[in-house]
Amino acid sequence: MKEDHQIWLELYRMMVKIRRFETLTGELFAAGKIPGFIHLSIGQEASSVGVCSTLRPEDYITTTHRGHGHVIAKGGDVKRMFAELMGRSTGYCKGKGGSMHIADFSLGILGANGVVAGGFPIIVGAGLSIKLRGTDQVAVCFFGDGASNRGPFHEALNMASIWKLPILFVCENNQFASTTSFHYSTSVKSVAQRSIAYGIPGRSVDGNDILEVREAALEAVERARKGEGPTLIENRTYRLRGHFEGDPQRYRTKEEVENFLEKDPIKRFQEFLKNEKILNEEMDRQIWQAIDSELTDAIRFAEKSPYPQPMEALRDLYAEDVDPLFQRSLA
Amino acid sequence: MVHSIDPTLHLKMYEQMITIRSFEERAIELFEHNLIRGNIHPCIGQEAVSVGVCSPLRREDYMVNTHRGHGNCIAKGADLKRMMAELLGKSTGYCKGKGGSMHIADFEGGNLGANGIVGAGLPIAVGAGISIQIRGTDQVVACFFGDGAVNQGTFHESLNMAAIWKLPVIFVCENNQYALSTPIREAISVSRISDRALAYGIPGMTIDGNDVIEVYKQMKEAVERARTGKGPTLLDCVTYRFFGHFTGDPGRGITYRSREEMEEWMGRCPIKRFREYLFREKILTEETEKGILAKVKTSIEEAVQFAMESPFPLPEEATQDLFY
Amino acid sequence: MNLRELTNTEAMAEALREEMIRDPSVFIIGEDLVAHGGIFGQFIGLPQAFPGRVIDTPISETAIVGAGLGAALTGMRPFVDLHFADFTTCAMDEIVNQVAKIRYMFGGQAKIPLVIWAPDGAGLSAAAHHSQSLEAWFIHTPGLKVVSPCFPYDVKGLIKASIRSDDPIIFFMHKKIFSSKGPVPAEEYLIPLGKAEIKRKGKDVTLIAYSIMVLHALEAAKELEKEGIDVEVLDLRTLWPMDWESIAESVTKTHRVLIAHEACVTCGFGAEISARIQEELFDELDAPILRVGAYRVPIPFSPPLERFVIPGKESLIKSIYKILGKEMN
Incomplete structure (x- = not known):
């Protein structure tokens, strides 16, 4: 098998893993096993995988509230992810973060963020740190179309451009900022067009075409590693689920969503691989099965894990130990 | 084109530019004599922007101002007496001594206030634009900001919003090329601030901000677009502050600007250029100029005298005006 | 000990210089640092001594603070200069939602060795946007540590300790004390975070203060000494973590408390200190705790107004x- 083919199969496997993780997460949430809110990235897998497949473990990413896919694609451990989603002590953040705040600093995942555009300034700092330390790491900032109208987008892209920081600004334009359509909220037709304002390359690609995403990311990563500065990439995609699980989705029609089901990135890549004779029915079945069994184990791990002790809520605030009791009144 | 501005307006603009220059020079003097406390940010050298931008405006149009805002206040029609009184912290000042140089507002004259926070005026201009649109008037908003403000998040959020709603706002960058000590060429990665208009799909142009006629013409067009519902414009007026960032800047900014550069720009003095033009076009004669200078001198001196004679506010007044 | 007289500005510059020599991961980021040496001249000489490690930024407070955070998360020790404490408002999301929460929210995975240096305070006719004292907001925000010293000795020791700390620190310094002088040892020393210090021993009343109010407190104590009133002045130096032990010890000795800060009294840090004293040491008190602070108005420009507003x-x-129940002469 050609090397390319192996990579392609790996990309496919990773997309399926995210899809299944998200689908199972939706089910667990519906069954009342996950507290709070969750934001699923179903339909956007090509963006997560296409970009992260070009990164090394020591490269950085910042992700968003819709970040499970990025964490998995960057190598996140699904056991600790499910455990975090369920608020267990074995979770990535010992149950303190939940779905919207998963981080794994050992994998360069500088965290998901509950604030739209929260990752921009942080990625500038990571990029600056890389430059000051003189390594050839790169840093990727995933953000949604909603974030592109916020001030941090502007400040960060400008700073990254004047200092030529090794950053990929990756917009996952899924057409909706919560309920507000991209066309209403944005004064230009594409987020990539805004790269002009910072004198950096901007590319708008079909974000549901994994190979196109990967190709754009490869080019930008190479540019960044060579010290040529940041790139703005816009992956045009569509979220097939609501903004959050339980979203009544009054802002779009069923037809619109169904129309996009046709452009499902996994389905498209699956067909491509089958046409190219890289994937057959049997292999495909095995891939989905293996992933399901891994995820089922992970869910079991999470469900068996204990909740954190209530007193744990007072820990981890500072690196230098402060008496946990000191955080509240001494009374 | 030039003759589309009538001579009376020409002379009025010239008088305003001289007024601004004299006001600033006098304010610096008063500061040096410790009669003005705090600090002031003189706009000497930038008079063509203030006057060129404000001349096409009507009294009921709005203006949002910056820390370097005396010139814009004057050009928008503020009363010199009340301005000077505010600089001296007197109770007869525009803000009864509460604001000072950096916070002069004249709501009756459409002046929504100067601001001590870089980039803070832009969202306020958007709000005024929405209000105009909702009330259905044909007012416009002139939003002044410096080149330092173009890297603030508020710039981005405001231009996008003004663009999607086609608000009647003219975003006027007084590009004096330095954000305090940081040169604009180091602070942005595009060659012209007006290039950023492309990121919002609005018209943007970079113009010679020391040519008052050019500023006036471009502003007039932008105002026309705004009044007729065609949305915002970004005007990048390239100019230079002869003085430093503020009255405390060593050597008028010599720590971060070369003497050659400063001298070169002083050679492009907007007042001198306009004066030469007016003489060449025979709009201004020695005689009329004498009259203008005398008139300006009187009005500035009257303002200083008024401010000096005015009482300080009573200390207890500090607790008033917080809530309606 | 080899003592020299330094200004607060010099003490801070010396601390930065020493820390930058000691640890290559320390760098300074903010506006107007290189050519200008900082708007108060506080960094003069450092850009030349440490090329590439004093970084000028555009005016983008959100990105400045956020960049400090990102660099802190990835192996650096940034020292962020915000020009004025008033400009923290332009970076409030970064400070409150990101810097303060990231460690905790991610279950203790991250260290945030970040110092945000913010000159605060009134008294310079700088008007409402350049005169505020906002420390209470940040003390109120879990995850931040807040420092606000008064003397060059403390400034130097606390700047060094703050830079070495793995937690985010908001370091306030009153603009009016920049040029005030004091003895500073030439030898290396640190002042631990969270430790108050008695600047004047006394037995009649405890005056708890920080920042510029310590200077006023010492002057007041000197005058009251002539009237036979013996005031103990406790300089908190670090506001959070609060040095409760030192407070309790002094209150137990004097049984009378006055708390002073330049920020307005309402919901100021004095309210927290006062509440805690009455919760813990109610029986020790011989008089109600009083607080001194500014009126609850924005800082006005005109000198008579400003003087009236700030304590x-x-x-x-x-x-x-009043606390002693005595008439003033």
Whole structure:
């Protein structure tokens, strides 16, 4: 098998893993096993995988509230992810973060963020740190179309451009900022067009075409590693689920969503691989099965894990130990 | 084109530019004599922007101002007496001594206030634009900001919003090329601030901000677009502050600007250029100029005298005006 | 000990210089640092001594603070200069939602060795946007540590300790004390975070203060000494973590408390200190705790208005007479 083919199969496997993780997460949430809110990235897998497949473990990413896919694609451990989603002590953040705040600093995942555009300034700092330390790491900032109208987008892209920081600004334009359509909220037709304002390359690609995403990311990563500065990439995609699980989705029609089901990135890549004779029915079945069994184990791990002790809520605030009791009144 | 501005307006603009220059020079003097406390940010050298931008405006149009805002206040029609009184912290000042140089507002004259926070005026201009649109008037908003403000998040959020709603706002960058000590060429990665208009799909142009006629013409067009519902414009007026960032800047900014550069720009003095033009076009004669200078001198001196004679506010007044 | 007289500005510059030599991961980021040496000249010489490690930024407070955070998360020790404490408002999301929460929210995975240096305070006719004292907001925000010293000795030791700390620190310094002088040892030393210090021993009343109010407190104490009133001045130096032990010890000795800060009294840090004293040491108190602070108005420009709004020595003396139940002469 050609090397390319192996990579392609790996990309496919990773997309399926995210899809299944998200689908199972939706089910667990519906069954009342996950507290709070969750934001699923179903339909956007090509963006997560296409970009992260070009990164090394020591490269950085910042992700968003819709970040499970990025964490998995960057190598996140699904056991600790499910455990975090369920608020267990074995979770990535010992149950303190939940779905919207998963981080794994050992994998360069500088965290998901509950604030739209929260990752921009942080990625500038990571990029600056890389430059000051003189390594050839790169840093990727995933953000949604909603974030592109916020001030941090502007400040960060400008700073990254004047200092030529090794950053990929990756917009996952899924057409909706919560309920507000991209066309209403944005004064230009594409987020990539805004790269002009910072004198950096901007590319708008079909974000549901994994190979196109990967190709754009490869080019930008190479540019960044060579010290040529940041790139703005816009992956045009569509979220097939609501903004959050339980979203009544009054802002779009069923037809619109169904129309996009046709452009499902996994389905498209699956067909491509089958046409190219890289994937057959049997292999495909095995891939989905293996992933399901891994995820089922992970869910079991999470469900068996204990909740954190209530007193744990007072820990981890500072690196230098402060008496946990000191955080509240001494009374 | 030039003759589309009538001579009376020409002379009025010239008088305003001289007024601004004299006001600033006098304010610096008063500061040096410790009669003005705090600090002031003189706009000497930038008079063509203030006057060129404000001349096409009507009294009921709005203006949002910056820390370097005396010139814009004057050009928008503020009363010199009340301005000077505010600089001296007197109770007869525009803000009864509460604001000072950096916070002069004249709501009756459409002046929504100067601001001590870089980039803070832009969202306020958007709000005024929405209000105009909702009330259905044909007012416009002139939003002044410096080149330092173009890297603030508020710039981005405001231009996008003004663009999607086609608000009647003219975003006027007084590009004096330095954000305090940081040169604009180091602070942005595009060659012209007006290039950023492309990121919002609005018209943007970079113009010679020391040519008052050019500023006036471009502003007039932008105002026309705004009044007729065609949305915002970004005007990048390239100019230079002869003085430093503020009255405390060593050597008028010599720590971060070369003497050659400063001298070169002083050679492009907007007042001198306009004066030469007016003489060449025979709009201004020695005689009329004498009259203008005398008139300006009187009005500035009257303002200083008024401010000096005015009482300080009573200390207890500090607790008033917080809530309606 | 080899003592020299340094200004607060010099003490801070010396601390930065020493730390930058000691640890290559320390760098300074903010506006107007290189050519200008900082808007108060506080960094003069450092850009030349440490090329590439003093970084000028565009005016983008959100990105400045956020970049400090990102660099802190990835192996650096940034020192962020915000020009004025008032400009923290332009970076509030970064400070409150990101810097303060990231460690905790991610279950203790991250270290955030970040110092945000923010000159605060009134008294310079700088008007409402350049005169505020906002420390209470940040003390109120879990995850931040807050420092606000007064003397060059403390400034130097606390700047060094803050840079070495793995937690985010908001370091306030009153603009009016930049040029005030004091003895500073030439030898290396650190002042631990969270430790108050008695600047004047006394037995009649405890005056808890920080930042510029310590200077006013010492002047007030000197005047009251002539009237036979013995005031103990406790300089908190670090506001959070609060040095409760030192407070309790002094209150147990004097049984009378005055708390002073330049920020307005309402919901100021004095309210927290006062509440805690009455919760813990109610039986020790011989008089109600009083607080001195500014009126709850934005800082006005005109000198008579500004003087009226911010507290000084006189308000401290008046309050101490009141606490002691004595008439003022």
